Amino acid sequence: MWYNTKATEILGIEYPILQGPFGGNLSTVELTAAVSNAGGLGGYGAYTNSPQEIYEIDKQIKAATNKPYNINLWVSDHDIPESGLSDAQFDKTAALFKPYYDEVGIPLPEKPAPFQSRFENQLDVILDIRPKVFSFMFGVPPNTVLEQCRQKGIVTVGAATTLDEALFLDSKGVDMIIASGFEAGGHRPSFLDKSESSLTGTFVLVQLMREKIKTPIIAAGGIADGRGIAAALTLGASAAQVGTAFLACDESGALPVHKEMLFSDASKYTTLSRAFTGRLGRGLTSRVAQDITGKESGILPFPLQTTFIAPLRKAAIEQQKWDMILFWAGQISPILKHTKASVLMNALIEETTNYFDGLK
The missing domain is CATH 3.20.20.70 (Aldolase class I)
Structure with a gap:
């Protein structure tokens, strides 16, 4: 068999x-x-x-x-270098993501701890x-x-x-x-x-x-x-x-909305991005992932990017701004039953x- x-x-x-x-x-x-x-x-x-x-x-x-x-x-x-995260790198990331933090009405987080x-x-x-x-x-x-x-x-x-x-x-x-x-x-x-x-x-x-x-x-x-x-x-x-x-x-x-989106038309579109964690991963296409394309030098190394973006994710979930969140998904999603x-x-x-x- x-x-x-x-x-x-x-x-x-x-x-x-x-x-x-x-x-x-x-x-x-x-x-x-x-x-x-x-x-x-x-x-x-x-x-x-x-x-x-x-x-x-x-x-x-x-x-x-x-x-x-x-x-x-x-x-x-x-993926953090031995020298640690520099203030200059953090400031660059903070500037890149400030518009999103402003959009949800919360302050930028402090520099992540080692x-x-x-x-x-x-x-x-x-x-x-x-x-x-x-x-x-x-x-x-x-x-x-x-x-x-x-x-x-x-x-x-x-x-x-x-x-x-x-x-x-x-x-x-x-x-x-x-x-x-x-x-x-x-x-x-x-x-x-x-x-x-x-x-x-x-x-x-x-x-x-x-x-x-x-x-x-x-x-x-x-x-x-x-x-x-x-x-x-x-x-x-x-x-x-x-x-x-x-x-x-x-x-x-997974969040209920994540599961709902996997069974929706949104599942037809996925993107590989570093924007949310600092490492390349595939999820449902989002506005943030599209905006950050070509600006990867402004992303913190994994997992500091995850830590940095966590408050934004929390606020976006509370405000139902789904296009600012990464929902993991593979390309096969549209056939899920x-x-x-x-x-x-x-x-x-x-x-x-x-x-x-x-x-x-």
Whole structure:
């Protein structure tokens, strides 16, 4: 059967369907458990969580499902230079965004405080709680950590946006590699070159990786139904990761208006922008993203830009100025149909089965 792949064997799941892990409080225990309980692999994006919060989240997931699940972290969790953020850079950003702050009637925030990386402490938690799957983006953990994961039976999954990144991950001996196409919503998790150089489509990237590496591949980006899963498997992937379609489900942590917009005409238009976080990511096209195009030098490094823009986001939500907010979304958004994770999973399984049965 189509679902008997290397991925289902490695991950210990019934169907090679993964739920994309969302950061920024968009992941929930409820969504993660729903996907895992339906035979796929639920995922929780924990890069913004403290070590103690990850412990608590993991306890809740384990209470909600006895099936495998994935915890995701970011290897590189900031882009701040060693010299820190200069007053000149902050002043440039403040001037660029002042019109938006004036529009919502709130003062510009103070210069963000220095950022302290939490990745090493988060890693300690992963090695302690031992989730079935540990996925990571924006780089690769140290070899010693990968070896500890092997010893503890934790499946490691890295994300590649280019063939070079896939080859690098392959050389490190990770268990699976995500082919992250530019169609995907959310951040471009590039780590060997700038994100603007990582705009290869999912299905081209899958084919390139299939020819050049031996590590099983997970296709991610532009997949929201059974036909997309079937295409990924046909081209050589062992599994498909679905993001935006699960983000639109009731169980996700996205705002109600975010979910509404994913099912509206607004979903036809998405943009890659650094304006909201400092890192390149795809979301529904917004006025701010369009205005800032070509002015990227006035954006703070990640995650200081997120901190800087947080008051603006809060005020814009309160005033329902939706064109000033980033709503993550992939290019496949216009075909979304389902609002319940279990219903979506069942549809994905049925559609993929029907496709392959039709080939007999």
